Amino acid sequence: MATDIKDVAHAVDAASVMRLLPARPRLLALGEPTHGEDALLDLRNELFRQLVEQEGYRTIAIESDCMMGLVVDDHVTSATGSLDDAMARGFSHEWGVSAANRELVRWARAYNEGRPASERLRFAGVDGPLEITGAASPRQALTALHGYLAARVDAKLLPCTATTLDRLLGADDRWTDPAAMTDPARSVGQSAEAGRLRLLADDLVALLDTQTPHLVTADSPDAWDRARLYGRTATGLLRYHHWMADTSPARMTRLVGLRDQMMAHNLLALADRGPTLVHAHNSHLQREKSSVRMGGVRLEWWSAGALVNARLGQEYAFVATALGTIRHRGVGTPTPDTLEGLLYALPQDRCVIDAPRLAAALGDTRPAPRVSPWFGYAPLDPAHLASIDGMVFAKDIAQS
Template sequence: MKCPPPGSEAHGLKGLSEVVGNARLVALGENSHGSSSIYELKLRIIKHLVEQEGFSVFALEMPAVEAEYINDYVKYGRGNIDQVLLKLTYPSWQTQEVIDIIQWIKKYNSQHENKIEFRGYDMQNGWSALGAVKNFATSNDSVLLSKLEIISTLYEKSLNAGQPEASLLKKSDEVVHYLKTKSYGSLSIAKVQTIRHYMDIFVQSLAFHFGLEHAKSRDEYMAENIQWIVENSPDTSRIIISADNTHITESGSKAGAFLNRWYGKDYVSFGFTYKTGTYSAYGPKPFYEVHLPYVGTYEYFFSKSRYNNFILDLRLVESIPLLNQRAGFRSIGSRPQEVTQFYEIAIKDHFDVLVYIATSKHTSPLKK
């Protein structure tokens, strides 16, 4: 389906509902975190999915605890935009474009009874997860608090030493078990489940950070945390996931592959790419140049379309030879890619839907 260029006020997304179908989870990727054009289009897709299809959760590739503060902002108006910016832990999200998405969700919530939830599912920040459980314990459970104080000390020593203290994981697992068996009658089930989830995230971060023998990959942990969001949302909830293409892909051992395995047709992945322009990245320059696609890349093939910007349902395309074989596909992420930006993939193994934009403009950072 054709879509108007980024920044256009025209809707141009009438066919999107048919592409999404009845899927409960729609994953919106990005081939770089620093493309304003992708985020402008994402916002238009989010608006459509919320207003036309009843999606009610937006989940961003960011730590879960920090996202809860942003959820309080968009649902209840607590805090302010400067505090929100600080909670967007990764510099990639500290941009005007991500703030625009958050502000639109807040405005929508102020005008509608059915609210959009803002969630995070990453697990790299162990301190914030542990801190949230400690805050809970301070008000509700002195026994739990004493256990967490010991864990905090062991955790700090472990980080300083670069390896875990012998009893850190054991005591953390004990707290996980304690929380699963402890009843807090005066508190809502949802509140207690969330605290249990934060403790699980802390244990995930321990295993991941220290490379423990039983550790899973970051992608598998993120997939498990998205699964938790699904299981702890109303059965009617439909969820938008936003992350790098390399996380939402259905190939390999990435988060999207787990979600595709668990949810089947209820999971639809959108891979995003572009032909030319600029992008922002972690580096000394304010922005970087997009390499022109060449013969043998999907982007070169897409650039020959009569449409500058379009959405292609790869599940419905059978007769185009290039789409049935491996070719170069742009992948940048959060860091500058000035040597090569293309990596060979079999695109139909990775994504259900391809979103192509002719020109990328870099994002606008809001915090240095």
């Protein structure tokens, strides 16, 4: 079978990826099957450089807190703060300690030096202010949206004062209690104060919309984009907290779906801005339903990629990453009957795979699903092959 698929393997570069697609997509999604491996992030960085230089891409977006990402964007575009500060305050999920992420930010800042604003690279986080252990307080996004509107519209149109918001929000640790993820009774998301905040957030977003003709001319496009980000994040977080307090069997399914919905809304906003490379886990970017086992229960939901694909069609492209070994994580050589095993037999250490042609070459026979011995790595589902535009295959992942 390895002989049959050699024709679908190409060098890992932007040109090879673009040849797989009917046209340059507004959103090019590069997935990864595991987090925290700089070898995969180095591949991402090199592809982004080539996409910038050859295809006119100007934004890179990663699976990190969308509000924290503004710190990195300010550094990259305007040299605000130091590189150390951008890495310390601009990433969630501890991504700021990654040498590859640091190199990405350093390179983007150097690229922008002396360039006009229209040609500068941009950075974005696309995840909500969420961690696996809980969610952030809506304070930052909600007060930033209120402050933006208070400075630009008639005060009589505001649904509340900043003091009212502060009183309803209360202490932030009420919102961030880690115990609320497993105990709905510990969540404040369905309290009277939270219910009132959801209505006020909705009113503030509605005011933002009704004042659009004035606001888009009264300030810079970046300020307008950020105000809409504040609105999406505030309403999304309040919705997420509401369902954290839910006690129904659908609670966790709803939460994982809401997280990807927030990611999808951020991705669609970036697509409006211009060609963007987005890098996140394969499960967030695939067109098929995503699934995970949590507490012995299988959860299924539509990923951000599936939601965006439904809106953008061919202007969304998904290139998954598959890998052979992560020996320092206990992931050894894949067996020959798996998809990764077939690709591991290829002579290249790194290659781009034409996934539709590979699916056609395999015909009705699909490789066996690979089973990972390590929870942090999710092998590619062979049943998804036909819905993937391409794959990047990395044979062996060395320890960072």
